[in-house]
Amino acid sequence: MNKITVKASQSYDVLIGSGLLSRAEEYIVPVLKSSRAVIVSDDNVFPLYGETLKDRLTGAGFTVNEFVFPHGEQSKSHEVLLNLYGFLAANNITRSDAIIALGGGVTGDLAGFAAATYLRGIRYVQVPTSLLAQIDSSVGGKTAVDIPAGKNLVGAFKQPRLVLADIDTLNTLPDAFFSDGMGEAVKYGMIRSKELFDMIAAGNIREHLEEMIVKCVDIKRDVVENDEFDKGLRMTLNFGHTLGHAIEKTQNFCGLSHGNAVAVGMYLITTAAEKNGLINGNISGELKDCLEVNGLPYSVDIPPEKLFRNSVNDKKRFSDDINIIICKTIGNADIVKMPINDFGKLVKTLER
Numbered sequence: 001m002n003k004i005t006v007k008a009s010q011s012y013d014v015l016i017g018s019g020l021l022s023r024a025e026e027y028i029v030p031v032l033k034s035s036r037a038v039i040v041s042d043d044n045v046f047p048l049y050g051e052t053l054k055d056r057l058t059g060a061g062f063t064v065n066e067f068v069f070p071h072g073e074q075s076k077s078h079e080v081l082l083n084l085y086g087f088l089a090a091n092n093i094t095r096s097d098a099i100i101a102l103g104g105g106v107t108g109d110l111a112g113f114a115a116a117t118y119l120r121g122i123r124y125v126q127v128p129t130s131l132l133a134q135i136d137s138s139v140g141g142k143t144a145v146d147i148p149a150g151k152n153l154v155g156a157f158k159q160p161r162l163v164l165a166d167i168d169t170l171n172t173l174p175d176a177f178f179s180d181g182m183g184e185a186v187k188y189g190m191i192r193s194k195e196l197f198d199m200i201a202a203g204n205i206r207e208h209l210e211e212m213i214v215k216c217v218d219i220k221r222d223v224v225e226n227d228e229f230d231k232g233l234r235m236t237l238n239f240g241h242t243l244g245h246a247i248e249k250t251q252n253f254c255g256l257s258h259g260n261a262v263a264v265g266m267y268l269i270t271t272a273a274e275k276n277g278l279i280n281g282n283i284s285g286e287l288k289d290c291l292e293v294n295g296l297p298y299s300v301d302i303p304p305e306k307l308f309r310n311s312v313n314d315k316k317r318f319s320d321d322i323n324i325i326i327c328k329t330i331g332n333a334d335i336v337k338m339p340i341n342d343f344g345k346l347v348k349t350l351e352r
């Protein structure tokens with residue numbers, strides 16, 4: 001088992017390894033205040049792992065209730081959130097009690113936001129079961145729900161008390177969601193670690209999964225410790241996301257999945273930066289090979305002009321400038337602030 005300690009406004013351990021769920025009480029009980037908890041999970045994940053977690057905690061003297069909601073992004077909504085608040089109240093959950101988020105990023109974000117806001121904040125533990133949640137969303141304390149105007153527009157920073165990432169749970173994760181997580185893993189390599197990038201680019205990543213997850217979490221830890229509230233460095237985690245979001249939006253969120261759209265977004269922004277002399281060398285070539293080896297896409301049939309238009313009302317834009325993340329070498333990311341018009345010109349060079 002690997003342990004990474006995140007030193008944020010609330011410090012906590014991220015435990016990564018095999019067989020952790022079947023000893024969950026050993027890790028969870030010490031970080032909670034009372035012996036009462038609500039497991040929040042979706043209807044795919046709870047049937048797979050919910051009873052094990054519940055049994056371990058009840059065996060340790062806990063009273064445990066479960067709130068299970070329909071899987072999918074559409075559940076990261078105020079409707080489901082209100083039902084969850086109602087469930088917590090009906091079960092007399094007090095400020096001493098806790099929420100345990102068991103599932104992917106949707107579960108973590110929803111349960112985390114409930115934990116941040118119910119009774120002005122109660123403890124919560126993340127038990128991430130998707131690759132994306134294990135390497136990204138469960139660490140760092142960003143919680144949110146979606147509203148009709150956009151994804152993650154209502155949220156809070158709320159660090160968990162513990163992250164328990166049992167890599168065995170990834171055995172049941174459908175390939176499409178595994179691939180989604182890999183898009184984000186490539187991103188970590190691009191922005192912070194040539195060593196991680198090379199490991200992913202070599203292929204057969206399932207043979208080095210634990211090592212890859214540990215490296216990704218360690219990068220996220222470092223970024224969060226240096227910029228918990230997303231004022232600077234944390235923006236580098238958005239590499240590939242501006243054009244990635246534009247792809248998702250252009251396809252009405254029914255086309256490429258998020259991680260796949262980020263993969264294309266990383267390749268497109270790197271190619272555009274090379275074409276405009278912002279990068280020397282053939283970074284895009286190495287990135288393309290890495291994406292291909294891992295079954296990730298690097299192109300999409302959308303005119304660059306349309307991508308540009310759909311990227312400029314991204315919430316990461318401030319005033320008339322836009323912050324773009326560019327990797328001039330593999331393992332190093334720069335935040336480049338440029339006027340929106342210049343960004344438009346940059347993206348449109350992808351036409352040629």
Ligand SMILES: NC(=O)c1ccc[n+]([C@@H]2O[C@H](COP(=O)([O-])OP(=O)(O)OC[C@H]3O[C@@H](n4cnc5c(N)ncnc54)[C@H](O)[C@@H]3O)[C@@H](O)[C@H]2O)c1
Nearest residue numbers: 044071104105106107129130132133137142169172173177
């Ligand atoms: N808070 C953050 O910092 C942060 C960062 C990145 C992404 N996110 C959010 O994360 C969400 C996406 O996360 P996700 O891809 O994990 O989505 P998800 O939670 O919907 O999980 C993906 C699918 O896999 C299923 N699943 C999860 N674990 C499984 C397992 N072990 N076995 C079988 N099925 C399993 C789920 O039921 C779901 O159908 C988005 O809402 C995104 O906004 C948050």
